[in-house]
Amino acid sequence: MAGAKPLALPTVASTKLSSTNGELLSDPSTYRHIIGALQYCTITRPDISYVVNQLCQYMHQPRTPHWQAMKRVLRYLKGSVNHGLFYTPSPLQLHTYCDSDWAGNPDDRRSTSGYGVFLGRNLVSWSSKKQHVVSRSSTEAEYRSMTLATAEVYWL
Structure with missing residues (x-):
């Protein structure tokens, strides 16, 4: 993914993932490993929480659309390396x-x-x-x- 084109959004709003669409992945362990790393990333990157939550629901039998959606998140992270949580002084409301x-x-x-x-x-x-x-x-x-x-x- 080092040479992949960065994206501005982690997911497409109209895309609905399903457990029946697409081919099953031949080796789901790589998918599971990357999704686990993405779960860790949500600690400082809440902007990917929703899509990572969606991808986690298919860890037992990931399919090609799930793999493509996961790669989209990685491309988004590549293009938004400087994004994250920053804390600044502000009123306590x-x-x-x-x-x-x-x-x-x-x-x-x-x-x-x-x-x-x-x-x-x-x-x-x-x-x-x-x-x-x-x-x-x-x-x-x-x-x-x-x-x-x-x-x-x-x-x-």
């Missing part, structure tokens, strides 16, 4: 943002929730996780996302 994608997974129709908690201008906590149940509406998925974010704020 807590702000939380959350969102969900209703029935975003085409295999099991479960939603993914995400949130970010800022102390002033500094991101101090974030998460992107698949919800445990299937939401009946986008409003229900958003309420579940808000519940996770609220629990994090209370913990902080």
